[in-house]
């Protein structure tokens with residue numbers, strides 16, 4: 001797909017927006033603690049430029065997002081009310097209405113009564129079973145709320161849901177928001193003309209979902225660094241014992257195939273040579289550094305060791321582009337944060353010292369949370385993506401349904 005052809009809101013003349021009702025699909029899926037308090041409002045803040053852009057040009061905005069995984073039913077603890085409250089704090093001058101439903105005659109009425117400069121925040125999209133099922137009826141209902149559709153939810157663009165794909169086909173005017181446009185611009189530069197060598201660091205704990213990504217990434221990279229919980233399934237595939245470490249044993253054959261494919265493709269695979277193991281999953285566990293060949297029974301690997309850190313740092317220095325998704329250890333506990341902190345720090349330093357000859361592209365919710373924990377500003381990297389799975393699928397070269405739906409040519413007879 002030619003990503004340069006994706007229409008964006010910035011391409012329209014300023015007077016286009018006056019009096020328009022604009023549906024903005026945003027990613028407001030913020031983390032909350034047990035008390036329902038928002039612990040990090042980055043995603044809300046990142047949506048503000050698009051919302052302000054539209055309001056300042058005389059549009060009214062219908063804002064919608066999913067929050068958590070309510071699986072098609074109303075879950076009281078996943079209502080958007082806390083998001084509405086935080087949004088209002090960021091937009092004190094704006095009249096903001098919070099709907100208590102996603103679609104209903106009441107919501108429709110609320111939408112039609114919006115005045116230029118007003119915002120209506122819809123209830124959690126995933127309260128509707130039709131959202132994730134991409135139900136045409138829900139898509140049509142949502143489409144009827146607005147004159148213009150804007151997608152700014154890059155983090156949800158790899159899903160073909162009613163609000164990310166289905167409804168876009170039913171609205172005449174559709175655009176990428178400012179955040180979506182920036183993601184597309186930054187990531188397509190890396191996808192189309194990556195500076196080589198390219199190294200991808202893949203960590204984290206979602207072994208099953210990331211393994212398939214790895215095989216697609218293989219043709220695009222020169223070196224694959226595998227860290228975090230991913231590592232142990234690979235070690236198991238090599239016949240090593242991994243003690244109590246996180247593994248998905250049934251995926252070991254797939255990991256094995258991937259190692260073979262990498263060898264055939266001439267891609268270097270860097271697996272940790274040492275790990276910090278713990279006798280239990282706790283901050284105050286007993287720990288020791290061992291070779292990955294001798295993980296003791298009953299112990300679990302929770303971080304990469306110093307030799308592995310040094311090997312990764314050498315590889316990063318020898319790279320021109322680094323893609324990083326997934327922490328290389330349990331960074332939430334100080335005792336196991338060393339590897340992740342070292343990777344983040346090295347990447348920030350290289351990005352600063354090497355200027356245009358080094359690009360660092362980061363993605364993944366927990367990877368971004370790690371930066372925050374280490375107080376390493378996202379501005380110190382070339383691009384920190386707001387999408388984890390979406391950025392990986394984009395970099396694999398796949399067409400994301402949420403982006404494809406914005407293209408002018410995708411109106412098909414069956415969907416209208």
Ligand code: ADP
Pocket residue numbers: 203204205206227228229230246301302303325326327328329330331332363364365366367368388
């Ligand atoms: P991201 O959100 O960046 O894509 P994931 O969601 O895949 O990353 O994984 C993040 C989680 O992986 C973190 O909570 C981290 O504690 C965990 N993790 C990292 N290394 C290990 C490990 N060795 N064992 C268990 N969990 C790990």
Ligand code: MG
Pocket residue numbers: 364365366
């Ligand atoms: Mg995660």
